[in-house]
Every structure is written in C-alpha cells, then in structure tokens.
Amino acid sequence: MLIRIIRDYLRPYRGLVAVLIGLQLVGTIASLYLPSLNGRIIDEGVAKGDTGYILRTGGWMLAVSLVQIAATVWATYLGARSAAGLGRDLRAEVFARVGDFSAQEVSRFGAPTLISRNTNDVTQVQQVVFMGAAMMVSAPIMMVGGIVMALREDVGLSWLVAVAVPLLALSVSLVIRRMIPQFRLMQESVDWVNRVLREQITGIRVVRAFVREDHERARFAEANTQYTGTALAVGRLMAMVFPVVMLIFNSSTVAVLWFGSHRVASGQMQIGELTAFMSYLMQILMSVMMATFMSMMIPRATVSAGRIGEVLETGSTVVPPAQPVALPRSRAGVELRDVLFTYPGADVPVLQGISLVAEPGRTTAIIGSTGAGKSTLLSLIPRLYDVTGGAVLIGGVDVRDAALEDVWGRIGLVPQKPYLFTGTVASNLRYGDEHATDDDLWEALRIAQAEDFVRAMPEGLDSPIVQGGTNVSGGQRQRLAIARALVAKPEIYLFDDSLSALDLSTDARLRSALRPVTREATVIVVAQRVSTIVDADHIVVVDDGMVVGTGTHDELLATCPTYLEIVESQQSMEEAA
Template sequence: MLKTLGAQIKEYKNASIATPVFMLLEVLMETIIPLLMASIIDDGVNKGDTHHIYITGIWMIAAALLSLTFGCLGARFGAKASMGLGRNLRKAMFERIQTFSFANIDKYNTSGLVTRLTTDVTNCQNAYQMILRMCMRAPASLICAMAMSFFISPRIASIYLIAVIILGGLLILITLTAMRYFQQAFVKYDDLNESVQENVSAIRVVKAYVRENFEKEKFKKASANIRKLLVKAENVVVWNTPLMQFTVYSCIILISWVGAKMVVGGSLKTGDLMALLTYCMNILMSLMMLSMVFVMISMSGASAKRICEVLTEECALKNPEHPVYEVSDGSVRFDHVTFSYSATSETPVLNDINLTIQSGETIGIVGGTGSSKSSLVNLISRLYDVNEGAVYVGGKDVRDYDMKSLRNQVSVVLQNNVLFSGTILDNLRWGNKNATDEECIEACRQACADEFIQQFPDQYNTHIEQGGTNVSGGQKQRLCIARALLKKPKILILDDSTSAVDTATDARIRKAFREAIPGTTKFIIAQRISSVQDADHIIVLNDGKLDGFGTHEELLNTNAIYRDVYESQTKGGGDFDEGGAA
C-alpha cells in the first residue's frame, strides 16, 4: 500500500524531502533556546553581567527567528507536498477508472468511487502532511529535549522518562481504540454519498411519488450512522488532553519540588531548573503531537486502503502484445460463444451462440426482458470478454484488436441515453471531436433530430443540461443516434434506442440508415416487430440461447415466439414479455 501511494508523490519529492529537513532545523533552534535562557539567568542575572545578558539575548532572538523561518518553510513545503499528493491521487484514480472494463466497473458503486476521489483523498493528504511535519518534528523534539535534560540533570530527567513511558502506553491504547471506530466511519460515507446521489439524480421521480420524507429519513439514517461512529471515536480521543495535562502538571510539580531541593543544596543552578521545566513541556507536547499523528494515520488508513484498491485494480481486458489496428469491414461472427458476468456463475448469460453476419447487413435482435440481447452486442465491441468461443469482427478475433481502434469502428447507442452538459454541438462531437457543423447537421438529419433542433431559439447552440434533462426521451435518443453516426463506424448498434420515438419517426430513421450508410453493419435491438421486420435477418433470443435466425417471413413460419409476439402486436400492442416469450 505504501509503495502504491508513494509512487504518486512524483514531482513533489523535493518538497517532501525539504519539509522534514526544515522541521529538524526548527527543533534544533527550539532546543538551543532553553540553554541560552539558562545561561542568561545563571551567568548574567545572578552574576550581574549585563553584557552577557545582551549578547545571549541577541542569540536567543536569532534562534527564535530562525526557528520561525524554518517552521514557516516546513509548513509551506509540507502543504505543497500534501496537496500535490492529493492532486496526483485523484488524477491517477480517475485515469485508472477510465481504463476499467465493464467487468471492473461492476465491482464498484458510483458513490463508493466518489468517496474515494473526495473524502478518502482528503484524509490521505492531511495524514501525509502530518507525517512530513509532525512525524519528524515530534520524535526529534522529544529526543533532543530528553538528551539535553539528561545532560543537565540525569536525576530529574528520569522523571521525564517514567512519565513518557506511562503516557506513551496510554496514548497507544487510545489511538488503537479510536482507529477501529474511524475505519468503520469512513466506510459509511459510501452510504451517505449514495443517498445524496440517488436523491439528486432521481429528484423528479422522488417528487412524482411524493417520497421526500422517505429520502430524508434515508439520508438521516446514513448521516446518523457516521455521527455515531465519529462520536465514539472522539469520545476516546478526547482523553488525550486531560491525560496530557495531568502528566504535564504532575511533572512540573515533581521537577519543581526535586529541583528546588537541588538548587538549595547547590547541585543544580536556577537557570538549569528553568531549562528543565521548558524541556518538560517540549517532551510531553511531543508525545501529544505523536498521538494526534497516530490518530490521523488511523483515520486515513481505511481511506488509503480504498484508494489502493482502485489504483491496483487490474483491468479485466488488455490489449494483445501485437494488436491489430485496422478493422477491415463490418462482418461479425459468433463462434460457439458462451458468456457469463461472473466466473463463479453456474448458469451462463449466453449459451453456445453461433451466428454469421455479413458486412452491411441490418440485423434485428428481439427477445423478452432478460434474454441477453444487450449482453450479445456488448461482446462485439469487447466491452466484456467471452468465457468460451470467440467473437470475430472483420474476420479477426476481437481480442486481437487494439481496443481503442475496435471501439472507434463500433458505435453503440445504449439503452440508457446519456447527454452531457454543454451545447448540442458539444454533445454531438463526442462522436467525432473534429466534426464540422455541416457534418453534425447531416448526422442529425439522418437521425431525424434536425427537425426539432431547428425549433429551438439557439438551434445547435442550445444548452443541454447534465443528463439531458431539458429534452424529451425521444429527442435524447435521436441526439445519441446522431452522435453515434458521426463516428462513421463500420458497425452501428442501437440497443432499444428508438423506444421513445413514434413508429413513423422510427421508420424514417431506418430508411435514412439504408440510404446514407448502406455499408455499415447495423444491429437493432427492439421490442416492436415493426422496428426490425424489414431487417436482412432477425435474431430471436430466449433465455440466453439462440431461438431463431432468419428473415421476418421465415420466422413467422418457423419460430413460435416470434409469431406469437407478432400476432399479439398486430392485434393489440403486445411485446416480447407477453405471448410466446418464456
């Protein structure tokens, strides 16, 4: 874990090295000041040497200014290093997530990833700053102060040693107890973020069903769980201060009592006693700092582990050693394909699929809900890898292609149409960032989107809200289709992507496809028979198995499922979850 996080320090190594160096120098100056103060009292005040007081006082001021300077520099470089680490961790995680396959993404929920990129990174960067500054300053201050105390008076310094051992044991116990609660609390942040995310993204559904109170209670429960654990942790940590104060004051009383006797007896000077009292505070405050460092590290331990899970997650899909970069055509062949989302699953999602599709054909895919229609087309662009068999595109196994090159030639319009905040042109250019305005307009004409875009006051410069909330479902679908067409792909996949448009517009879109992109292989997943009946071939899936493959007329004569659904739809609007679908 430390190696993974340490690799993200990168360009902030110099700042990470400079911080503890300046902290050591600050401690050195602070250690010298009590000795100078003792010299002023013993060799200046007691002897009436004004010159010595002035000279030593100047040295004390110089030491204090140097201590302040070194402390400020340590704080500056520490902040730079820790903020830099946070920046690099966020960047590394975000870039890592972009490389994930669907199989990798399925392991994490969105709220968990958001927590890792925000709260967890903040915890780690705060802990890193504490480590660079306090983990160096506190031990160094303790060691230096303890050494100087033994140098002045071993008898009195033994009081420090006993206090340090007792207090150190108690602080370790407090830290270990608090650590358990902090680790549990930060995991609960996922539930809190999930509650907020679901509520905001689905606010229209919440209001439509008048479920505001339910959402409030869900958020309140998640927030209360975090509060409960953090309060438990703080109730343990709060013992740090009283224990520290009790130890400090006890040490001061003992030192004053023993030291006064030694001063009266002549075995200790008055200035040395004052220096010992100062070192007492340094030693015990160093322990206090160390305890807070341990608490911060314990708080960030769980966060660091969750960050490393993302950074070390191995992508389930990898490019071959010598990838193919050119896709020759849009032909597709499924060769005894069996697929399941989990390696431990007993029942495959797709079972022994054999299909051959020629380049330029239009293929309809129909079947009931859960018949694995989307799973089938996801294998074409290698969003998942098959468990058995192979999928061939352009005559080559998809696993032999460079994934970026393959996906650039396979445009997919998913069931969940997503638009991003920005203008219509900005969204369209997700398909081709270099597309001209004319190319965008032509793609929209083919997708039958131009007609409604022209009615907007700003037309193609109309702003789209995040998620496309200011356009209708049908408009969103047509914009997503236009975006896919701009890629000029060899294979176009429409995953139930015209379900929100009327049948007349659906027919016009399909007609435009036939005329404008005849060489592109088109896969159309649909529930309406009318959307696929003029396709070259139609695939009928049932429970992950190929139940039929042929033209509309052939399937009407040979496939019971297809025939039953066709008859139910022509008589009264049935779909593949009714009639013959099993």
C-alpha cells in the same frame, strides 16, 4: 499499503522532501537552543545584573528565533506542496484505473464508493502526508534532542522524563487501538450515505411519482444515523486523548517544580537550569503529543489507503493483448461464434450457444422478450464484457486479439440508456469526432430527426446540456445519442433499443434517413418493437439466452413460434390502444 502509497507517489518530490527535512532539522535544532540560552540569561545575566550579557544573549536568541521561524515557514510550505502533489497524482491514478475498468469491475465496486475513494479517501492520505511533513520529521529530532539537552541541564531530574514519556505514549496508544475499527466503519458509512443520496437525486422523479418521500427520508436517516453514530464513537475516543495529554503535561510540570525546587534549595541546580529543564520536558512531551496527533490520523489514513489500493490493484477483466492483431482496413462484419457468457457469481449463463453473422451493408436485428439477453449480447462486441466461452470476431479477428482502441474506433454505440455530458449540444456530438464541423453536426442531427428541436433552442448547437441530459426529454436524448454516433462515421453501428422513446412516425422517418448513411456499414439493432426491425435484412430471435430463430420477418412468421407470439402480442396491444 499507506507506506507503499506514500513511498511511490512521493518519489517525484524527493528533492522537495530532502529540502524539507533539512529545514525541519535546522528549525528544530534552533528551537532546542532557545531554553538553554534563556536559562543562561537568568543565571548569568539577571542574577549578576549584567545588562550587556543579557543584550548579547538576547540578540542570539532573537537570531535563533528568526532562523527557526524561517525554517518552519518554508518547511510547512514545502510539506503542503508535496502533499498536494501526492493527492493530485493519486487522484489521477485512481481516475485512470477506473477508466480502464470494464463494466464488470464498475458494477462490483459501484459508483458511490469509487467516487468517495477518489475524493474522501485520497484527502485522508493527503492530510496525513502534510501532517507528517509538518510534524513527524521534527518530532523525533525534538524528542531525542530535548532528552539530550535536558540531561545536560540536570541529570538528577531525568527520571521524570523516563516516567512521563512512556506513560503518555502508552495512554494514547491504548485509545488509538480502539479507533482503528471505528475508522473503517466510518469510511463504509460514507459510502452508504453517498450511495443513498446518489440514488435519491438520480431517481427523484420516481420517488415523487410513487409518493415515496417518507420512505426515502427514512432510508437516508438510517444511513445518516449510522454515520453519525460511528463519528460520535470516534469523537468520544478522541475526546479522551486530550484530557490524558493535559493531565500528564500538567502533572509533569508540577513534578518538575516540586522536585526541582528542592534541588535549587540544596544548591544542586540553579533557577535558570530548572527553567531550561522544564522547557525541555515540555518540548519532549510536545513532540510526543505531535506524534499522538499523527497517530490519531494514521489509522483512518491506513483504512483509506487500503481502499485506494484495492482500486489500484484491481485489474480489468478486459485485458488488452500483448501483441495486438490489426483489424482489416476494409469494411468488416461481426460474427459471434458459439458464444457463452455468465455474469460473475451467477450460476446460470445469460447467453449460451449464440452464433450469428452480421455482414457489412446489411441490417441485423436482435429481438426477444425482456431479460432474454439482448443487451448483454450487444455489449460483448465492443468488449464492455468479455465472453466466457466462444468468440466475438470483427473482420475475422477475435476482438480479444485486437487493440482496444482499434475495436472501439470501428464501433458507434447508441446505448439503451443514452447519457449526455455537461456542456453543449455541440460538445456532446463532438464526442464522436472532435474535429467535426458545424455542418457535419447539423447533418447528423438531420438524419437523427433532431434538427428541428435543436434549431428551436435559443442558442442552437451552443445550447447548454446539463449532466445526464436531464434538461431534454427522453426521446431527444435518444436522438442526440444517435446523432453522436453518426458524427463518428463508424464501420459498425450498434443500436441497443435506441428508438424505444420515439413515436412510430419519428421511428419510421429516422430509419428511412439512416439507410443511405449506413448502406456500407454493419448495422446491429436490438429492439423490443417489431415495427422497428420489420425491414431488417436478417432478424435473430433470442429467448432465454439462446437463438431460437433466424431469418426475415416473413420467414420467421412461418417458422418461429416465439417471433409469432411477439408479433401477435404487439398487434393485440395496438388494437387495444
């Protein structure tokens, strides 16, 4: 997976990579000539006292060093640019894929792991690409070239290379093999820490209300301890690598000096050749150590690449049709025809045998007890989920046969938990229509009974809204979410229990203001309170995932025991209050 991701996402940077390889080649070749030139200065210049030879050869060494420095700097710059571009493109691709997920895929992965995969995991892949660009191109060239140049200096000491290099590679590989499962546990631990921290920050009010600070500290401590333990296990293994590398480095140096001194004493090699051979052996071992650093990064990057690939290879269960059918241009109604829906992994369907028709110009209300499947039913219309059986139709066209943008463009959804984005009141309302004027926004706010509190804000429409809208109350968030849907002027309004945070008088004023605006639209309202839907043209009662009654308020009082029970329970609560 790691190789495939690097291959696919580095393709736009093939030119930079080609230049990078060329520069690495030039810089490495230049570095390979430096020990040889240094050895010649010792043997030919210093030994014979030839100052001119020393200056000429030293000039060549200086020129070669400048070429090496320039090539290395440019190669590093191009490597960083290529790696940063890969990270940018990969993050954008993961973000786009997550944006195409249905609610089912988002629930399966979870927000914390999707965030860490698009940040921490992409960073791991980006780092290994940068290190590979900076090291792995030059490392094999330096190793092969160093062996060739070392053999040119003296064949008699070549057995030291044959012993030191495999010994170093074998020692490091044994440690790295034990790192791979630990890296996988580390990434999972990052997900766990993110999940717990996200829950605690989001639910801080609940934590404080129930005095559960100690419990949450214990939860975070458990997740943090798991991550710390995994990181320490990886750190211990990494700590073993450096002593092994330095031991082999220093042992090789001592061995070269020991055996090389005997060859110098016997006249089989010169001091300059011994110095050059030692430098080449160090270059060879350095290239192996560079490969070792990469080998330490590759296992974690491989795990991260697998997690990224899992997201990229997961297709949405809400699939756009190959040949979309256009929805009718006229005002379209909504029909649910014998709908069956089961959540993935569940044994019992949430909805079964649901059939209803919501016509334009009429308000259709859906009511039922908690857990009856009302919100699930509503989410099938905009294809947040696809039905397991039956069909959902808009204007007589199955929503699965229409383009997703066409379906979404006809619908204004006010969710049960309204969410506002970081920005201003105006920027949140313009999610409905980015070209809406300020007058359009004020009109939507007036209808949604939100004009008064927005005008009371210091900056009006430009007043800041923090993430999630937590700087306004629950009722204000609901009214702003309703205003956002009104700005879009859709053909179909879906209100998912979106008046629950309003008092009865505000609820009544809002419903009264909505009637003229939604007179020609299809309106479907999910509600818990009977007072919210008592004036609806058509009421559907849902119980345990099935329709148990339909009709007007008066008709259902006479024919539907479930509806009568809901009405009486709410009346009893009001009387008790």
